[in-house]
Amino acid sequence: MDIPLEIQTENLVKAFGRHYALRGVNLGLGQGEGLVMIGPNGAGKTTLLRCLAGLARPSEGKVLLRGQELTGGSGELRRHIGFVSHETLLYDDLTPAENLRFYGRLYDVSHLESRVDQLLGELGLGQRSDDPVRTLSRGMRQRLSLARALLHQPTVLLLDEPYTGLDMQATELLERMLLEIATRGRTVLLTTHDLPTALRCGSRLAVLVEGRIAYETRQGTLSEHELRGIYRDLIGAKSEGIPQKGCGHRLERHPR
Amino acid sequence: MRAYLKKVAAIVWKDILAELRTREMLSSMLVFALVVTLVFSFAFELAPMDTARLAPGLLWVAFAFAGILGLNRSFAVEKDRDSLQGLMLAPLDRSGIYVAKMLSNLVFLTAVEAIILPLFWVLYNLRSFPLAIVLIVPLGTLGLVAPGTLFAAMTAHTRAREVMLPLLLLPLSVPVIIASVKVTALLLSSNSLSGAGGWLQLLAACDIVFVVLSVLTFEYVLEE
Numbered sequence: 180m181d182i183p184l185e186i187q188t189e190n191l192v193k194a195f196g197r198h199y200a201l202r203g204v205n206l207g208l209g210q211g212e213g214l215v216m217i218g219p220n221g222a223g224k225t226t227l228l229r230c231l232a233g234l235a236r237p238s239e240g241k242v243l244l245r246g247q248e249l250t251g252g253s254g255e256l257r258r259h260i261g262f263v264s265h266e267t268l269l270y271d272d273l274t275p276a277e278n279l280r281f282y283g284r285l286y287d288v289s290h291l292e293s294r295v296d297q298l299l300g301e302l303g304l305g306q307r308s309d310d311p312v313r314t315l316s317r318g319m320r321q322r323l324s325l326a327r328a329l330l331h332q333p334t335v336l337l338l339d340e341p342y343t344g345l346d347m348q349a350t351e352l353l354e355r356m357l358l359e360i361a362t363r364g365r366t367v368l369l370t371t372h373d374l375p376t377a378l379r380c381g382s383r384l385a386v387l388v389e390g391r392i393a394y395e396t397r398q399g400t401l402s403e404h405e406l407r408g409i410y411r412d413l414i415g416a417k418s419e420g421i422p423q424k425g426c427g428h429r430l431e432r433h434p435r
Numbered sequence: 436m437r438a439y440l441k442k443v444a445a446i447v448w449k450d451i452l453a454e455l456r457t458r459e460m461l462s463s464m465l466v467f468a469l470v471v472t473l474v475f476s477f478a479f480e481l482a483p484m485d486t487a488r489l490a491p492g493l494l495w496v497a498f499a500f501a502g503i504l505g506l507n508r509s510f511a512v513e514k515d516r517d518s519l520q521g522l523m524l525a526p527l528d529r530s531g532i533y534v535a536k537m538l539s540n541l542v543f544l545t546a547v548e549a550i551i552l553p554l555f556w557v558l559y560n561l562r563s564f565p566l567a568i569v570l571i572v573p574l575g576t577l578g579l580v581a582p583g584t585l586f587a588a589m590t591a592h593t594r595a596r597e598v599m600l601p602l603l604l605l606p607l608s609v610p611v612i613i614a615s616v617k618v619t620a621l622l623l624s625s626n627s628l629s630g631a632g633g634w635l636q637l638l639a640a641c642d643i644v645f646v647v648l649s650v651l652t653f654e655y656v657l658e659e
Contacts, residue, residue, distance in 0.1 A: 234523055236658055258526035268521035270449065272456040284445035285525040287438065311456070327521070 185210045185245060185366040186231060186335050192239035193226050193390075200226040202390040203240070210334070213367040213381030215398075217374065219414050223390040224370040225264075228339045231368065232262045244335065258286060261333035261365075265343035267324040271313035275304050275323050278312060279330055286331035298326040302356060318349030325356065338369040342376065354379070374406055388413050442527045446535030451542065453512075460508045464547045468501040472551060476558040483560065490559045491619035495612050497551060498572075499579055502544045503601050506583040509540050510591035519591075523657060533653035537584040537646075544576050565622045571615065574638045578611030579604075581645035588656050614638045 184207045193201040200223045208214055218224050229235040230242055233249045233256070242249040244256050262268075269278050276295055283291040299305045302322045307315060312323065321341060328336060338357070342350045354376065357369075371377050377384055378398070386394040386409070393413050401409070454460055475493045479485075513519035522532050552572065556564055586603045590596040614634040621631045628635070 232524060234520055253526075253528045255526050257524055260524065262520075262524055264517070264520070266517035266520070268518050268524075269516075270453055270518055271516060272453045273449070277452065281445060281449045282521065282525075285442050285522075285527060287441075287526075 184208065187243040188240065189243065190240035191230060191237050191242065193230055193235060194238040200390055204392055206392065208366045208368060210366055211364050212383065214383045214385060215377045215381040216368065216370045216385050216387055217377045217410065218387035222387040224387055225339055227387065228337045228370060232260055232337050233257050258331060259334045261328035261336045263324050263328045263341045264339040267320045268327065269312050269320065269323060272311055274309050274311055275299060276308040279326060282327050282330055288331050294330065298330060302326050317344050318352065321345060321353060322356065335366045338367065340370055340372065342371065342373065374410065375403055378403055378406060386410060386413050439528065439531055443531050443535040446532065447538050450539035454543065460505050461543055461546065464501040464505045464543065465550060467504055468497045468547055468551045471497040471500065472555055472558060481559065486559050486561065487620060487623040490561065491616045491623060494555055494619060495575065495616050498548060499608065499612060501547055502579050502583060503604065505543050506540055506587040507597055507600050509536055509584065510587045511596060514591040529654040529657055530650045533584060533649055537580055540580045540584055541576060544580060545573065548572055548576065561623065563626055565626050567622055567628050568619065571618050574642060575611060575615030577642045578638060578645060579608055581642060581649055582607050585649040585653060585656060588653065610637060611641050
């Protein structure tokens with residue numbers, strides 16, 4: 180039985196002048212599915228997530244959220260999206276509680292005070308809820324950013340390299356929290372550079388190279404060694420003559 | 436509409452709260468306006484006859500440039516900390532971000548004007564304080580802040596934003612500044628608004644056109 184698609188792209192192209200960041204990405208994620216996207220710098224991962232979040236308008240193609248086109252309209256559809264980037268999108272001069280209250284008002288979160296307390300408690304920030312964000316460590320800020328993204332209980336969670344700048348301990352903590360909190364029935368798309376992390380998260384894995392999804396497979400079908408080999412081949416091949424390995428499959432190339 | 440206004444109010448309150456913590460924007464605007472007012476006051480030593488003629492121009496120069504200082508910061512703060520993306524992600528029509536930012540800028544510049552205005556009257560030995568000035572100043576301020584907020588959003592993405600904003604804003608604000616100066620001069624000389632009808636209409640028309648055009652175009656300005 181097909182899972183109804185929560186978020187979907189149809190031939191998504193994004194160009195900046197003459198440079199194509201995305202060259203016809205076709206992607207569909209059903210409810211509760213988790214996709215990990217890996218790729219080198221400049222592959223288009225951040226641009227893809229920005230398009231999926233409604234932060235960038237596609238040059239061609241569509242982003243559909245629950246079957247409705249995301250761009251245009253009053254922005255009400257964006258209520259279903261939570262977005263964590265390597266930047267925290269927080270206000271340094273406000274406290275964690277004030278930041279969450281502010282975003283809560285933007286998203287019309289009901290029972291806001293109790294929801295803020297609950298999230299700060301769950302993410303281990305209750306003790307620092309009244310300190311300015313600028314005094315928090317990088318790891319704490321990233322956890323707060325996750326709280327901001329989860330505050331309105333989105334159905335789609337987009338995570339753009341959420342581990343950037345974190346030490347090993349903070350990475351492990353955030354990873355555990357992501358697995359525990361973020362994936363409770365949510366559709367998750369996570370981008371990362373880290374191959375071991377990529378193998379631990381989600382139910383599907385894809386490699387983005389030069390704005391195209393060059394390889395896609397189900398999780399649990401590849402060892403880290405195999406993934407490393409495929410990844411090296413794909414990056415080396417620069418999407419020319421991409422080899423097919425494992426049980427994954429190469430996707431159709433856009434004519435550009 | 437009520438939900439839209441509630442979200443706009445949330446952004447305005449956030450801006451005020453953040454500004455009260457840092458006082459970066461208000462202090463720079465206030466110090467600049469004070470310095471301009473003091474320097475011109477001591478440099479010119481105006482005779483009473485000349486005061487009514489020159490003071491309105493000096494007053495609006497102080498307001499316009501203090502406003503540019505504040506406008507430059509309003510989107511730069513969001514852009515530098517990437518929190519603008521947080522606003523853009525919200526389920527709010529993007530015009531709401533413009534309206535909120537414009538109202539925040541209006542609040543900050545009006546606060547500075549409220550301090551400068553009485554001081555100006557004392558330093559330039561102006562006799563009576565026509566109450567109508569309290570109506571004229573917000574009209575002129577809106578004419579500066581409405582396009583200024585749009586241009587601040589545009590130039591926040593550029594490297595030379597401190598230079599670009601006045602280059603874009605000042606030519607467009609010429610009718611607003613001239614009309615504000617003329618109405619203020621009329622008030623100072625005759626203590627009434629008789630004969631200022633045309634200038635007031637120009638001010639009101641500029642305010643309406645700037646606000647409407649900015650609301651309509653803001654979404655495209657935010658996109659890269």
